Amino acid sequence: MNSKRILLSQSERPTAWYNLQADLPEPVPPPLHPGTKQPIGPADLEPIFAKRLIAQEVSQERWIEIPQAVQNAYAIWRPSPLVRATGLEQALKTPARIYFKDESHSPPGSHKPNTAVPQAYFNKIEGINRLTTETGAGQWGSALAFACALFDMECKVFMVKVSYQQKPYRRSMMRLWGSEVTASPSTETEAGRQLLALDPDSPGSLGMAISEAVEAAVTHEGTRYTLGSVLNHVMLHQSVIGLEAEKQFELAGDSPDVVIGCVGGGSNFAGLAFPFLRHKIAGKPIRFVACEPCSCPSMSRGQYRYDFGDTTKLTPLVKMFTLGHSFVPPGIHAGGLRYHGMAPMVSLGAKLGLIEAASFHQIECFEAAQIFAKTEGIIPAPETSHAIRGAIVEAIRCREENRQECIVFNFSGHGLCDLGSYDRFFSGELEDYAYPQEKIESALAELPEID
Ligand SMILES: *Cc1c(COP(=O)(O)O)cnc(C)c1O
16 A cells, blocks of 8 residues: 555566557547648658558557567566655645656657657668757757667767757767768758858757758668657557556556646656546546746647648648748757647647646746655756646645645656756856747738638
């Protein structure tokens, strides 16, 4: 009873991923071709993504088997612990029970390898030996570099130039796992050369790096592109988080009333939430809270519309909560949450009233991270601190209403490569950005008119 860490054995690891598409009351709207604005077919995506990943993207099957080779790789760090945050509960004097699912144990230190590993594997078995991608702060790039090392594949990462210069340690991790890392914009692609001609000192952006990574995939034999969040197949792979948590709650004799995660593109939140969301769809009263930065509030302040996934309008149009593809969020330290849109599946869940959004300023999140580090010991990534803030708000509500609810949040990653951000927090250099009302309004005005 009341054990601190609730652990599963290797044999209790899930053997199939859960696909929420089978249980959503409405289908996820299809992606549209950026030129014709008609639904795109699998063939349109085959130059970019592995066939099996495209099939998973549109699959309505409830359970999709996890291949043995992927399970063997998951065994390096999964099952991850479910931890009762007793220290945090005491500090908050809350009658609520707080748990967190600790995804910081993977070798790259976040939830991202849950999808990097299957993405590398499905490409490998289709004869693809080289993957490209973009990365901002380096979390996704390092997860893909790790996965490619496991399957003996080449990996090419375009890293946003300003992060390349400011965040050397994840760059080193990628090199250690054998990946090539290039600062973007670069002279290696047509897109990069054009961007450099316009501005030789460009600091780069995710939108620019996506353009380079996609070009580097479609113009090279045996190469495909990968994306670390947003897409349906990424949400599918991340479901291992919630499936494990379900079993762990059974062992603990408890079950969550509130499920919380931070959201950038939505994948770590979806990974924990979706297996529980199917019980809400079946009538169980569980709340789901997606936590985002006030400076990039796609769910709280965006519109549910068709929009491009990238700044340069290369990607298909997807229906999602968006602030507009031209919106450039302020430079908050939770770089992984600076995305203008939200996963179509999470967006649909919010539109249907199944998922709530909450938004927080960065200083209150760093404060929450410090409370967590002092009470539970683990140093959170700045992204993760948004989920911690969300859990603290719910726990304080429980104290004020004297309710003994069960709260669980996803601890998406550790902050050991983000200590520079904590230094800036301590020296008072961090600021809270006001909600960028005008910038969002002008970006929303540029959305394509569809529906
Ligand atoms: C990338 C990242 C996020 C945000 O991405 P999602 O797809 O929304 O999960 C959150 N936390 C950590 C630690 C990350 O690396």
